[in-house]
Amino acid sequence: MIRDTSAQDQIVSSASASAPKAAWHRYRWPALAGIALLAGIGWAVHAWSNASRSFDSSRVRVAEVQRGDLVRDIAADGRVIAANSPVLYAISAGTVDLKVVAGDVVKKGQELAIIDSPELRSKLAQEEATLAGLEAEASRANLDATLARAKSRKETDQASIERQAADRDLQRYQRGFDGGAVPQIDLAKAQDTLKKADISLANATTDARLQSQGADLDARNKRLLADRQKAVVAEVQRQVDALTLRAPFDGQVGQVQAVQSTNLAANAPVLGVVDLSKFEVEIKVPESFARDLAIGMPAQLTGGNGQPFPGEISAVSPEVVNGEVNARVRFAAAQPEGLRQSQRMSVRVLLDTRRNVMKVERGPFVEQGNGVAYVMDGRTAVRRPIELGVSSLGEVEIKSGVQPGDRIVVSGSDLFKDAERVSVN
Structure with missing residues (x-):
């Protein structure tokens, strides 16, 4: 028989071999779940310790602090307006006769409307008649002054002749007295006659001077009255001439506010004239930037075609309306062709650069x-004091409190209710 290897084999129990492996598989997932739970609890405790409240990041906007040049400018949409667009008024009550209609192109001095005012024309006739009477009185006063001077000169000449005759008589009596032919009493009478002639001549000269001065004064007063009346007539004539409304410059008739052949009250608007050769752009500036605007400040105007044009601030309104201030920008060089009233243009005003x-x-x-x-x-968003500087429409300067690279909550911080620390998830 061939012997096998069964005598060399050793029987091992399968339960004892797989026991350690089964125990590991049994506790692996609970252990991982416990570790994750502990990590979550730790993170929650850390977040709770660092922030009293928590907010979703979609409700706030965060921006990074940077270092660079800050350009302070104002960007606004403007409206093209005529720089010179006066409204003509009726200087007196009367019936209006319009010579043009809205939109007509007119030349300087052209008749636009005529107001028929019988009252004003009658007043002119009365004042002219009064002037004619005063002119006649002034002429009569001048004639009277001439006559008075002629009469005074005649009396003076007569007194002078009488004085010469008295002087000759005195000389004759003096020679006769020296020769013994004339008594002394006759000589004394001749001397008295000469003195009387001297007195008469002096009085005649004085009277002539005074009468001449009086006549000149009367003539001057009459002339002043006539000149005063002439000024009154000139003023009434000016008012009568103003009844004819004329174009103050080359332009176009704007809005016509009067109806043909109607009776207008005094100082009622009739029509407007627009100067098409000079336009400006009107913009509305926020009140916070209005104090930085100054007349002559450079600006850039952009039309619908995107072409920029240089400009400058020409006027800034001193009144704030609804938190805005009206300002006007004029073209620094030749204005573009084809501009129209109320056309829209973009305006950018450069204040300064930091x-x-x-x-x-x-x-x-x-x-x-x-x-x-x-x-x-x-x-975590931490509440921190900062010092702000100047600001533009898109950026603001920070003087202290942060460093470049820090991130600031620029919008939505009002939700934090002044908390010292909040969590942003």
């Missing part, structure tokens, strides 16, 4: 923070 500053995206935290901001530390 070089190499810390800046971050502008958001509601600028107005809501009151000098503080929430800076991200991992997934």
